[in-house]
Amino acid sequence: MSRSLSITAPETQAEHRLRALLESGLPLTPRPWRTLAEQCAMSEGEVMACVQRWQEVGLIKRMGLVVRHHALGVCANAMVVWDVPDEAVGELGRRLAAEPAVTLCYRRPRRLPDWPYNLFCMIHGTRRDRVLATLDEIVERQALQAIPHRVLFSLKAYKQRGGRYTREDDSHDRRTPQPA
Amino acid sequence: MAALDLLDRRLIDAYQRGLPICERPYAAMAEQLGVSEDEVVERLQSLQDEQVLSRVGPVFDHARAGASLLAAVAVPEAERDEVAAVINRSAGVNHNYAREDLAREDLAREDQAREHRYNLWFVMTAADEGELEARLDALEAELGKPLLRLPMLEGFHIDLGFPIPWAELEVP
Numbered sequence: 530m531s532r533s534l535s536i537t538a539p540e541t542q543a544e545h546r547l548r549a550l551l552e553s554g555l556p557l558t559p560r561p562w563r564t565l566a567e568q569c570a571m572s573e574g575e576v577m578a579c580v581q582r583w584q585e586v587g588l589i590k591r592m593g594l595v596v597r598h599h600a601l602g603v604c605a606n607a608m609v610v611w612d613v614p615d616e617a618v619g620e621l622g623r624r625l626a627a628e629p630a631v632t633l634c635y636r637r638p639r640r641l642p643d644w645p646y647n648l649f650c651m652i653h654g655t656r657r658d659r660v661l662a663t664l665d666e667i668v669e670r671q672a673l674q675a676i677p678h679r680v681l682f683s684l685k686a687y688k689q690r691g692g693r694y695t696r697e698d699d700s701h702d703r704r705t706p707q708p709a
Numbered sequence: 710m711a712a713l714d715l716l717d718r719r720l721i722d723a724y725q726r727g728l729p730i731c732e733r734p735y736a737a738m739a740e741q742l743g744v745s746e747d748e749v750v751e752r753l754q755s756l757q758d759e760q761v762l763s764r765v766g767p768v769f770d771h772a773r774a775g776a777s778l779l780a781a782v783a784v785p786e787a788e789r790d791e792v793a794a795v796i797n798r799s800a801g802v803n804h805n806y807a808r809e810d811l812a813r814e815d816l817a818r819e820d821q822a823r824e825h826r827y828n829l830w831f832v833m834t835a836a837d838e839g840e841l842e843a844r845l846d847a848l849e850a851e852l853g854k855p856l857l858r859l860p861m862l863e864g865f866h867i868d869l870g871f872p873i874p875w876a877e878l879e880v881p
Binding site for chain 2 (some may be wrong): 544545548549551552553554557559560562563573577580581582583584586587588589590591592593594595596597598600601602603606607608619622623625626630632633634635636637638640643644649654655661679680681682683684685686687688689690706
């Protein structure tokens with residue numbers, strides 16, 4: 530199961546508020562950290578130190594422009610699922626993650642008998658045929674011919690936004706998510 | 710599709726990660742790119758308005774930020790939009806996609822019949838596991854259909870953002 534790992538615990542109320550605000554993005558004001566600080570009863574310096582710490586401990590994976598690929602024409606988005614023998618899944622996951630075309634790679638449980646697939650990766654591209662050609666190259670390069678896989682292309686995005694992990698009443702959506 | 714000029718592209722190429730944590734981050738970015746702070750702020754605002762960016766800010770690690778889970782449900786195509794709307798209204802849903810299983814010739818036919826029915830895929834998040842389970846149970850009851858629940862067990866990828874293939878986008 531995914532863990533609720535409190536690596537920064539105990540998180541103060543102000544920090545919790547800051548995290549809720551950050552989930553909907555950084556204000557586009559000249560001093561965004563100060564704008565956030567004013568909204569969660571912290572100083573600008575405390576906000577920056579806190580965000581820095583969250584980056585260092587890995588709570589924040591990256592900080593920057595979060596692109597909606599579909600809006601740019603990177604429209605083909607394939608979720609490739611693999612049925613890998615349990616003893617090989619960790620090693621194969623690391624190899625797939627190292628492929629430049631693979632944008633995400635996760636191990637998940639099988640749900641037999643309906644769902645035998647235990648490794649998931651995402652491949653984005655401009656067109657389906659290019660994504661499939663890339664996948665074929667990966668199968669070839671990593672010698673995965675014997676590993677059953679399926680390709681699920683996105684057909685329509687009904688919702689795409691950042692995760693909200695804080696309690697709902699703590700955050701205020703500043704934007705309405707739009708389908709791609 | 711949004712038309713992006715060179716500055717937009719340079720911003721996207723340079724700052725999908727590593728946004729500076731200093732008092733005036735947009736000024737620091739502007740200095741790196743040789744433009745003014747106002748230009749950077751205006752561009753980011755218009756990229757957000759045009760929905761090219763969902764936001765500027767942090768991407769939290771799902772496993773550490775709280776509880777999250779990938780779920781799927783099988784619905785008849787005719788009901789797909791309606792069911793997707795119910796899922797979207799559910800608290801904690803941040804991604805919700807219709808996906809189609811690309812039937813590949815190398816797979817057995819009975820496999821395809823069994824599995825291609827999972828056509829709505831969504832990510833649900835919550836502050837903790839208890840709240841997440843409660844949300845999924847409530848949605849499952851509302852839909853009257855079983856949810857395929859697929860928590861992440863291990864993440865192999867370091868999220869660095871995605872290099873945009875500008876050249877491919879220009880050649881149709």
